[in-house]
Amino acid sequence: GVMTFCYTGFFCALTIYSFLTLRKAKLYNFIMSKLLLDQAYVDTLTEIPNRRSFMAHANQQLDATPREHDHYLAMIDIDNFKKVNDLYGHDIGDEVLKRIAADIKTVMSDFEFARLGGEEFAIYLAGVRREDVESLAGELCRVVREQPTRHPVTISIGLTRVLDGDTLNQALIKADKALYESKHTGKDRYTFHG
Secondary structure: OHHHHHHHHHHHHHHHHHHHHHHHHHHHHHHHHHHHHHHHHEOOOOOOEEHHHHHHHHHHHHHHOOOOOEEEEEEEEEOOHHHHHHHHOHHHHHHHHHHHHHHHHHHOOOOEEEEEEOOEEEEEEEEEOHHHHHHHHHHHHHHHHOOOOOOOOOEEEEEEEEOOOOOHHHHHHHHHHHHHHHHOOOOOOEEEOO
16 A cells, blocks of 8 residues: 555656646747747847848738728938948947837837848838828938937938839839938938839
């Protein structure tokens, strides 16, 4: 009777230990998979979505949102960013990128936005009117310009209306052309394609 009791106690303890170890392993796997997913879709420097995330979510918006209002795409570039890196170093350049990302997150919180790479950012504005896009773009330029900091910068923005039948890549090309126009007509401004 005592041996049976000891064996039963041992097997119960072993079962509980195995169960807890398995749960711990599952929790670890869950945390690691979430971390890897975050790294795949979040820009580690600025802590906003990255290009992969933007392309996936903007394509969903493009396909899913009813078109009672227009859709717009914005491309953003930091003016004279190379000069910032050359004069102050890459650490200050990183701080500027983080600051711009935070400003975009503040002004454009209702929309899909991301860092595409380097000093380029993008925003997909679904279901908005042109005057709202103008207001938001002007506000973003103002917020960045008036940021109280030792290393002030400005941004240029290229905007395009996403037409029915446009792919996201086609819209990105148009927004990039508008961005080029903003850069070459004085910077610190937004320009619409066409």
